[in-house]
Amino acid sequence: xxxxxxxxxxxxxxxxxxxxxxxxxxxxxxxxxxxxxxxxxxxxxxxxxxxxxxxxxxxxxxxxxxxxxxxxxxxxxxxxxxxxxxxxxxxxx
Numbered sequence: 718x719x720x721x722x723x724x725x726x727x728x729x730x731x732x733x734x735x736x737x738x739x740x741x742x743x744x745x746x747x748x749x750x751x752x753x754x755x756x757x758x759x760x761x762x763x764x765x766x767x768x769x770x771x772x773x774x775x776x777x778x779x780x781x782x783x784x785x786x787x788x789x790x791x792x793x794x795x796x797x798x799x800x801x802x803x804x805x806x807x808x809x810x
Contacts, residue, residue: 725788726787729760731761731765731768
């Protein structure tokens with residue numbers, strides 16, 4: 718059986734804030750540098766914490782597990798976006 722299903726990770730769905738370059742020094746004197754990352758806006762525009770909260774409240778599609786990774790079907794996310802964009806636009810008429 719062949720499928721053309723596409724999957725998304727949390728990094729595709731959620732917003733992530735900017736992370737500045739930082740250097741830490743441990744008590745033993747070793748330095749560790751954490752690289753900088755620019756802010757990223759995800760597909761749904763919520764933080765990962767808020768997405769998981771909505772999943773627990775059955776207000777967002779739950780992920781499926783593949784080899785230990787949490788993945789969302791693109792079709793499920795598109796359906797959720799369509800459902801919520803339609804309901805929010807109904808009140809604007």
